[in-house]
Amino acid sequence: MSDIILRAVRPEDLEQVAKIEAACFPVNEAASPESFQERIRAFPDSFIVAETDGKLIGFINGCATNSPVIYDELFHSARHHLATGANLTVFGLxxxxxxxxxxxxxxLMNHFIQLAKASGRKSLILTCKNRLVHYYETFGYINNGLSGSTHGGAQWFDMTLTL
Known part of the structure; x- marks a missing residue:
């Protein structure tokens, strides 16, 4: 495997991004290609892909918001993206x-943290399942307990990384 290149998403990445999402998330939690198309258009600067040998192999993305937690509507419509928002969300890694x-x-996460710092965000916020809480804690995220999110019918935990 060649070196990993991290870069901002491009519109022509849509199909590969959707395939990665489908391979990594259950159907009821995965974002649709239409949702990705909207995100790519609305916040390409906070949608980073990992590529090797010309193939996309991963990504991290999220919008900016003033909310201290991710609420379900954020996942469903990029119109909630607030370019000057204090917090950067992580919708998916x-x-x-x-x-x-x-x-x-x-x-990808370390790059996203640096991107958030460089853009003057106050924190990064995400929701994750219990089995991933420890993983995100290794980056400095704090577990804020059970989330109000019911996205995909799963139980989530709110996590915050103060920058």
């Missing part, structure tokens, strides 16, 4: 299964 355990997700 996904790496194709065959490329996992190589530090690619960590590269």
């Amino acid at each position: 996904a790496v194709l299964p065959e490329y996992r355990k190589r530090g690619i997700a960590a590269q």
Whole structure:
């Protein structure tokens, strides 16, 4: 495998991004291609892809908001993106299964943290399942307990990384 390149998403990445999402998330939690198209248009600067040998293998994305937590409507419409928002959300951190355990997700997260700092955000916020709480804590996120989100019918935990 060649070097991993991290870069901002481009409109022509839509199909590959949708395939990664489908491979990484259950159907009831996965964003649709239409949702990704809207996100790519609305906040390409906070939609980062990982690529190797010309193939997309992962991504991280999220909108900006003044909300201290992710609420379900944020997932469903990019119209909630507030370019000057104090907080940057993490909607999804996904790496194709065959490329996992190589530090690619960590590269994406660390890049996203630096992007949030450089853009003057106060914090990064995300929701995750219980099994991933410890993973995000390794980046400095704090577990704020059960989330009000019912996205995909799952139980989520609110996590915050203060910058």
